[in-house]
Amino acid sequence: MKTVKELLSHHFCLWLLALLVANNTTMSTSEEYQTYIIHMDQSYKPASFSTHESWHRSTLASLSSSDTIYDEKTLLYSYNHAMHGFSARLTPSQLSELEKLQAHRATYPESYGKLFTTHTPKFLGLKHSSGIWPTASYGKDVIIGMIDTGIWPESNSFNDKGMSSIPGRWKGICENGTAFSPSLCNLKLIGARSFSKGYQAGGGNISTEFDYDSPRDCTGHGTHTSSTAAGSNVVGAGHFGYAMGTAQGIAPGAHLAMYKVLWAGGESDKSAASDVLAGMDQAIADGVDIISISLGFDEHTPYFNDVIAIASLSAIEKGIIVVCAAGNDGASNSTHNGAPWIITVGAGTVDRSFVGRLTLGNGLTIEGTSYFPLSILIRNAPLYYGENNISKATCAFSSLDPTEVSGKVVLCDYTGSDNSGQMEEVQRAGALGGIFSNDKFILEPEIYSMPALILQSRDGSLVKNYVMSTNSSMVKEMKFVITKLGIKPAPQVTDFSSRGPDPVNPGVLKPDILAPGQDVLAAVRADKPEMDMGMYTLATDYAIYSGTSMAAPHVAGVTALLKAVHQDWSPAAIRSAIMTTASSIDNTYSTITDQATELPATPLEFGAGHINPNKAMDPGLIYDIHFQDYVEFLCGLGYNNKQISAVIRRSQWSCRDNASDLNYPSFVVVVPKASIYPLVMNFTRVVTNIGDDDSIYQAVLDVPSGMRIQTEPNTLSFTGKGQQQGFTLSVEISEIDASVTYGYLKWVDQHNHVVSSPIVAITV
Template sequence: MTKEISLPVLILHHALPCLLFLLLGVSNAASELEDYQTYIIRMDHSHKPASFLTHESWHRSVLKTLSYPANDEEMMLYSYNHVIHGFSARLTALQLSEIEKSSAHLATYPESFGKLFTTHSPKFLGLKGKSGLLPAASYGEGIIIGIIDTGIWPESDSFNDRGMPPVPERWKGQCENGTAFSPSVCNKKLIGARSFSKGLQAAGINISKEYDYNSTRDFFGHGTHTSSTAAGNHVPGVSHFGYARGTARGVAPRAHVAMYKVLWATDTEKSAASDVLAGMDQAIADGVDVMSLSLGFGQTPFFKDVIAIGSLSAIRKGIVVVCAAGNDGGRQTIYNGAPWITTVGAGTLDRSFHSTITLDNGLTFKGISYFPQSVYIADAPLYYGKDDLNKATCNLGALNPDEVAGKVVICDNTTKIDVYGQMEEVDRVGAHAAIFLTDTSDLYSDDYSIPSLTLPTSSGILIREYVTGRKKPMLKTMRFVLTELGTKPAPQVASFSSRGPDPISPGILKPDILAPGVDVLAAVAPNIPYMEMGNYELVTDYALYSGTSMAAPHVAGVAALLKAVHQDWSPAAIRSAIMTAAYTIDNTGSILKDENTGLLATPLDFGAGHINPSKAMDPGLIYDINFQDYVEFLCGLGYNEKQMKIVLQQSQWNCSQEPTDLNYPSFIAIFTNETVKNFSRVVTYVGEKEASYRAFLDCPMGMKIRAEPSILTFTEKYQKQAFVLSVEIDGNAPGMIYGNLKWIDQHNHTVSSPIVAIKT
């Protein structure tokens, strides 16, 4: 497993964790009269005087009219034209109050900061080169994926342009010059590279070469990893220090990549919301088709969530927006839950990494290991501190170098390993290798400073019997760098993946979908050591990362493939196809399980299920949503006029007199005193032949489900049919219960939707 690393405002759930922005105001000394602070200012664009040709000229004029104005070039950071209407600027409290008195002012957001969350996976997704979605989509040819992240390492072979088509003529982006980054490194694969750091620097946080490059070049490696996961070109013979060896390629290997660097590795590990918003704004202007964000702000209403607002602007222009769900792991921890965003949780792959040990009595055990060398240890003495519980668990400072130097130490744990204690301890005392007996290891791939592996405590019984029954227990052999495919059960819901229900909008089931997010091999930046071993620092250009940050670009890549096949589909149609084609059965024939508990997971954990790209290409039916549907959804949230203006970025809208359901491909019913909930849906037929769909309902005890009508007949493509789903629970139903609706036709299409009922 790879460690969840915290970096700037990002939920970089790569067990490297996805950008979680903490709303912190940062003051910046700038005036003798008063301190300046950065604010994002939302303006009602309908108030722009006709005398101003552009919104930016209007915004600058507003700043020039303030009391004690500085030069507007110094005050203004960004003027936004696509994600929102407004600007970000450094203002005093007095200047801010003057702007807020204007009738054109809609909202103010103090600058916010946060931290980063964070070859086999395309095959695991069923993406094969000769059939299915991948060749049908020409491998994503002509589609542009915009990645909002930490930058990119352009020299990585994943971004070579062998076999790539020309840059689309509609592309308006560019590659910027900067520190250690020349526009000449861009090509037909990497067609855009821009960086945004004005907000960060306005807060007094400097970008120095010690911590990052003042350009689009990736210092940390996260953006390189997500980009190559979504759309990396074919690169044979790569591995993580020998593990997972094979050909690396992105989900859409012929799609173009545009990087928008908004996250920075600084001495204070911060990134600014104003920069993230500027990156999204530019991506829309440049003409991306898909936008992937492994980041997000805190859980806040949509009218305060700049990612939600900016994403709605992108959706309105036909851009598919994919975001990581977060790495908090518990209930109600979802980020990026707006219904116009495709929200992605993380699942495991059917691949594991091992070491084997054989004792001199012939017993052999296989354990988990990421030790980055093909080491072979033979005929080594074993050490087990059985006379002292503290020694047996290898607690920090417990071992005596004179007793254990040169031996293989057994660390007996009934709970989890203390990464920074026990591994450090066996390394400190000069142990030859270590065996950790535990069921809940939190060792990560960069923690293996000496040869070591973890074994389940069930294996510990036999090992303890052996070492306590021999005067000189010996390890016969210990082997490393073993990769195993077909691991069962898989996929599972990753332990760190955020779960629903969404606290902001519990009436929409989130996450939407599960995708590979554990031990994903992809390109990284080789500029900094991945780990240390003794006196050596190890670097690599491909590494295993984990997190919902890794899951999101998988879905972005699939969205690119679907968009290449179905160019007229809306973002909602693409999400619907992905969701209704998902599967919920693992490779043992069981409902998907929770990696942490081993128990059956629920749609609150995995949404519609695990992504199944090739079936999504021909879903049969789609649940489409247009912009007015989102307006109706927002009307139903009870927002006031000003809050609606903020989210919709328009002065006028129409709300129906009666509440309407959002035409979502999943169902969640929140029960208080009532026992019956009805949902209205409309499905659009996207098949080629006449078809008749029959409703099949999975109803657990305590729940009744009825679809009316139960048969939907279609005689032509794009024909629409409405139905009502009724969900009823009885008094004995548990607090959370779920079922399923499947529409099945005679052409072997299955259109599946989860149904969740929660009693409050």
Template sequence: MSFYPMISLLVCTLLQITNAVSNAEESQTYIIHMDHSQKPSSFLTHEAWHRSTLTSLMSSSSLADQKNEMLLYSYNHVMHGFSARLTASQLSKLEESPAHVATYPESFGKLLTTHSSKFLGLRRNSGLLLASSSGQDVIIGIIDTGVWPESESFGDRGMSEVPKRWKGTCENGTYFTPSLCNNKLIGARSFSKGLKAAGIKISTKNDFDSPRDWFGHGSHTSSTAAGNHVPGASHFGYAKGTARGVAPRAHVAMYKVAWATDSEKSFASDVLAGMDQAISDGVDIMSLSLGIDFLPYFNDVIAIASLSAIEQGIVVVCAAGNDGKYSTTYNGAPWITTVGAGTLDRTFTATLTLDNGLTVEGTSYFPESVYITDVPLYYGKYNATKAICNTGSLGHNEVAGKVVLCDNTTETPVNGVDFQKKEVERAGGYAGIFMADLSLLEPDDFSIPAIIVPFATGALIREYATQVHTPRVKILSFVHTNLGTKPSPEVAYFSSRGPDPITPGILKPDILAPGVDVLAAVTPNNPCMEVNNYNLVTDYELYSGSSMAAPHVAGVAALLKAVHRKWSPAAIRSAIMTTAYSTANSHTSIQDQWSGLPATPLDFGAGHINPNKAMNPGLVYDMNVQDYIDFLCTLGYNDKQMKAVIRRSQWTCRQPPTELNYPSFVAIFNKTDSPKAKNFSRVVTNVGDDTSIYRAFLEVPRGMRITVEPNSLTFTGKYQQQGFVLNVEIDSDAPKVIYGYLRWVDHHDHMVSSPVVAINN
């Protein structure tokens, strides 16, 4: 499924220190953040300084043995520093240095489209796809598990030449040569020194020591963002059509930092090295379906590296996470575009017809176009225990060659269907009918013919099975793909929700994008599932996760970058957020897939991404690095913590503190607050018509009041800026989460929408 390494960071700087180290001490990996202003002028490069510093820590007896293995990476862009293997006494000496910023030990983590482009409204001959030439000449850097270069998605038919500004390369490694790159896949590197330093070996039995993808995750995300057109792609017949990425003419560069080894670990030092290299190589967009634990920004390797990328004009897009609960968003730094996962208007089904003529449809991914005809239906009359299909409850003689109907379960409710499916398979049932209003089975769980029906439908089947002496299934057929499913989109049950655990005053996730049953390229080297004792492999597979949602937004960012070359990362994110929609195709508010109840901006952010509207947003809420520094100044960080995040020894905090110019509003109130009111100051930049007048329209629920001053904005030129103040107030007995919208509307079809959320603690 999705890929979510929980990664820690460590940051520290140092000068040359002479000390003998005992060979008996155990070494660990540390990331060392150096104050580059203290580099002695005698060193021409920072790496030379790093190596000399490490050499000075060794005893003469261990110098020859240790000097090659201590330094792992030297970082130049995400921070000035390096990662190295150090003993406790060596580290202790380093921390005495006046140039020291901070130290943290290495940590590790574990692993976390034929229709989605159409669902996003992207058409070849109109809108954003046409205006951007499908993302031509834009470079998307994917930080992930590698790439399968032979996939048709990475073919370069119709691609433009590699941009001359590109500085990257394709490395040589296990089953990977530079010749595998082309005008589509223009860069491929791997980073594993942190992994190897921890004693984890890479072999062809568990991964490839090269940019080649073993797990399939990196191939999936990169082809989702920018895969070329591939006719006839499908998941064993499901979702059949032409697969293509969101930006099919954009170039792809893969940075492999996560590994499908036996330990399934990825390391902060490797992730940092990949991001550092991507900045150096010259990517325009950086997409990460990775996350760290909930850490303050000065400890968060992705937050620190991303701020450096933003400073270089690189748009950074990250997955929000798959924890599916309140206040569990990852990658919530305000300079990152954080993406939640939504559903598509597409379902995959089987059709069941009973002997009495009743025909029903249910969810299925069973990978064979088979028809099961005229087979006995088993329910286990007069034996409730067997009917439930709990583990060990079915006998082979009773269910062999029959379709088994499983009723409610006493197993863990979330995994009940999975337990029942395994029990039917164990007992030798021919096929299974399972009841669940929401199926949590993955496509590769369908190792036997199976259909999942809602409880109401299951009750009709049960009624037939209990009233007929010899109930039978007339036809059970598979591999059906249905479009136009309502309601959609919904917020995926697993998608992480806000408020952000680090900065709850910034609305996260920012945006919702397709993240359920996304078809994209995978690796054909590993079986995706087993059916009838046969291992099945495929070139394209359905994956779900916020990992799948992030590359959709990265692809849209690439299209916008192709049209608006000079827009900042903040302007691109603002355009994406303020043009999003929050109404499903059923003309109701976007719902929560798990509960079926209306979702809130804490679930879907500004709404679901709407690429064609984002091309011409009218107004944007722009920001630069100084704005983010001012934001950090309000968090109470000390000098060392500030240095760790902004990677400089001197900075200025504007006084009085300025508010972050974000395209959404969050007011947090405590029980003792009276009145419960808050003002927000914002500045919008005109990127639409030279002359225009925008008027404020407010959508306000009962228990909430919103005012805007002024309530109209007049622009007489492109890129002119205008400010306004928004006031929000809620009743003392308002719900815990209440929200409305501010929409700036002109007469040229621009609607600049921002959610206004109040949290009543």
């Protein structure tokens, strides 16, 4: 794996190496030496020194506490670009003497990162010794087609060590193009194509300044999603010290094929619908088993105007599973890619967080969110707060006076928006660090170009009270690059994840499922700068991204595992298994909460619940759906012949006059606001036994206030696998006090199968 230091300039390489590599050597009989980075205030440099380095050497040579003679090896590096200061091997006594100097601003001791897993596989319960991973041979012989921005084939996540041979059904190729040749493909990456005719026809220009005219990834997005779905194991991956561990895809035994349809053109990335359609068309022709799509279009259009919906139904007809991201709109009625034949994925959190730790002069220690990429320590720094000036208190644009804040940690009040502007202002003014209050907005990792952390407002108030209670408030200690596991509650629905009801068809519950989508570590374009650090930029081959784009490939990976175990299952059967075994309970044994409100979420946010791959392998019963069922569904929507033909790509079809509702593993009662109560709606469903031959399932109902639910029959008996039983679910609504209310139908047998389906009533 390429290291960060291989990707940076020579001088910055030395700086980062000094910061991250341990250099503990016993140089004295009385005290041990340790490497520190010392941040100095350059304004104190005497004019007699022509360079910063000569000043730093003189400072070290003048230390009286040294019991050895200063030599050239004491000073490691002198810095005057990314920061002003130096790194040196010092004893505790020497460090103490240095920290008393007026010019001293902060101390950054060397540190070692404790290795953790990249965690989402573990959070999903995937184990090497038992469960779906070994049973599925990690997704062996399954092919996942990624519709995305391309791929960085040199990433270690796409090495083919231990991979099985390419399945004989594969018809795809690796095309030749700019900075990409067929030789870059292997047993892991078995196909790579790009589609840009629509983009170029619309005026797009594929310039080497912004992108590659080939399947090579420019932005890193496609590389990230691909490695999440099926990346090979890579030891020692991490995001600048955060989330250190072994990076691995959900189905590391599966093959990958990339279909590049999204292009970088300077100000924004663009994807033409014609190119998306061409990519999906080629994926189907090539013989993929799964199509994963982490993109969508802004407009919510009927299925007959939605190229992703249309192409997906064609894929489903050929037995190909289609998994799509629900979108990042973060609002109700905003889900994308909601056609009922698509597995639509929302984003959840995991039980891991990245923090900075703050200790105040009064001894109070508080943790806040931080992605600052250097393991530094700020110690005994003055704390600044512009309490008598609103602009300064909120760190408004051009409000801070550098002479007032230089060398200090600045506290900024919450303004009701994200903190990126405040961070820019604090950095502009030359502050040592920043503390920001915010309950809702989490900044992207690349924004943390200075030592900074974001506190919950209640913790921000504690800091504010402290700084206002004394004239000599101090930050005793401020440290970074801390990864914490076991965070509760988790999972939560992320604040950015799009919510239902689905704007195209509220009668189908969307999203279907929740999967990890926040702070996901995966491979990226190795030579693309991830963030700026002063005059320098940092690059990495693994990075933390967030979005439903990250959630969808998790589910694509799970479907690959299920496909490997159950090769005869239809796409609908696999979706049913995923949905009916999902959990709506978090790690505090409470209902999954909404990150945005900290209140209990509903199936409009989390669908059937959070995905559980091991349980999905043995769901007991499935709700299967065939192509004709989707045709009947479209007939029931009131589409005319031309519109139906556009979706199913046929000129002739048949529909029953009394077409039943879709055999979906969830139930939605759409209640018009002018309804007269009580309102009754009946659903018919057919379930197929894929569990034990002799199984008796009993209906267990979780009924909310204002709703009455009955099943007929309430017991389903099976004597063999493949047997089907039908039932009717009757929902009576007496009243709805809120815009949504929900309960559950759970079919429970004597073999510990629990087949769970949400029953949701919504007002529209």
